[in-house]
Amino acid sequence: MPTVETVVTETINISSLYPSHMNEDIVMGFSQLGSESDWRLANTASIVESAKEAGITLLLENAEQSQQAQFSAIRSFIEKQVDVIAIAPVVQTGWENILQEIKEAGIPVVIIDRSVNVEDTSLYVTFIGSDFYEEGIKAGKYALDKMRNKPGGIRIAELEGTVGSTPSIDRGRGFRDVIQERDDMEIIMSQPADFTIEGGKKVMEQFLQEAGEQPPQLLFAHNDDMAIGAIQAIEEFGLEPGKDIIIISVDGTRQAFEMMIEGKINAVIECNPLQGSLLMQAAREIMGGRTLPKRIIPPEDIFTQEYAHLEIDHRKY
Known part of the structure; x- marks a missing residue:
């Protein structure tokens, strides 16, 4: 058992x-x-x-x-x-x-x-x-720690899951409750991407186009598939995922672990x-x-x- x-x-x-x-x-x-x-x-x-x-x-x-x-x-x-x-x-x-x-x-x-x-x-x-709110808390704490030595004005992008779904609501809420400890960390763009690779890539492409010369410094993806799609968009945009944009994801799939080993994802919060x-x-x-x-x-x-x-x-x- x-x-x-x-x-x-x-x-x-x-x-x-x-x-x-x-x-x-x-x-x-x-x-x-x-x-x-x-x-x-x-x-x-x-x-x-x-x-x-x-x-x-x-x-x-x-x-x-x-x-x-x-x-x-x-x-x-x-x-x-x-x-x-x-x-x-x-x-x-x-x-x-x-x-x-x-x-x-x-x-x-x-x-x-x-x-x-x-x-x-x-x-x-x-x-x-799973405790989706706690997953958001963990993601927020990692974001604070990872960006602790970065100067102010931290721009954050968020890929949400299915609209109205419990994990999307609670992960976002937990993440926000933590990062509000730092006034200069701001979610500048947030949009649903339906928990899919295709959705993650499409929305991230939109984010990068809208941001222009000031892309987000950190991405919080509500699941691994959206993070993987976002990585494709980031690389096609000419940026280096995991370095130019810190990436935090949720799930813990093997593919996400492979991406972490390659340095393209910085942290994954497990959702079993x-x-x-x-x-x-x-x-x-x-x-x-x-x-x-x-x-x-x-x-x-x-x-x-x-x-x-x-x-x-x-x-x-």
Whole structure:
């Protein structure tokens, strides 16, 4: 069983809500939000592989960034009377009605990766996912440390993720809360790039064209894929990523570690996609009528270019 950090703000007595059938086969319906990045592909693979290892039948539907597609998939899971529904939500709002439908059907829900913003938290059993705000905090602290000896007027560019998504909102908020300690650090440009390489390159090209002779000195990308796209744009613009523009990213993919070893990315804040075993364990606990914490956080770290070569062989994605 993987080591996890749990934050117990509330616990749910499963046995009072859902029937226990620990020894029966479990069928899980999983609504994945998309396949927009290497991180997402690793997340899906982890869940598929863990379901096989746990002997849980997995019905997987990929919404490809559409909340309406997620609603349709969830309603199909209800019709099939699955035992557990797991949801990785595209955005954090707009979930009350569909979650109420699931509750009325008597099916427990696990939210994974991204959170949902609902007043009634009894609509789901637990949330398994990273602390995105803390990831932003880590990125901000690295930025302060890296730029501590730079003269004033630090220009920062930010590549945001999907509009309205929990990681984009919380990473940006955590980063800003830290860098405000220094009055001369300013985010001069910030725009969504949809967590994709293509989006990162396109938006970074726009940033560089708009900045002209005063390009940003630091880039905070909300995921590795956008950072990799931005690196392509920076090099085509005639600048050196990692030196002319300090780059901080989030995820921890093997490709990002390769970029750190090459000196093109300065730091990566880890966001662990290998959440499958935690999800299957939660499903077993729910079906066994056991109590779960309301929040489960996988262990994560921050890696810098100086030590990337020591870690790259441990990357599983």
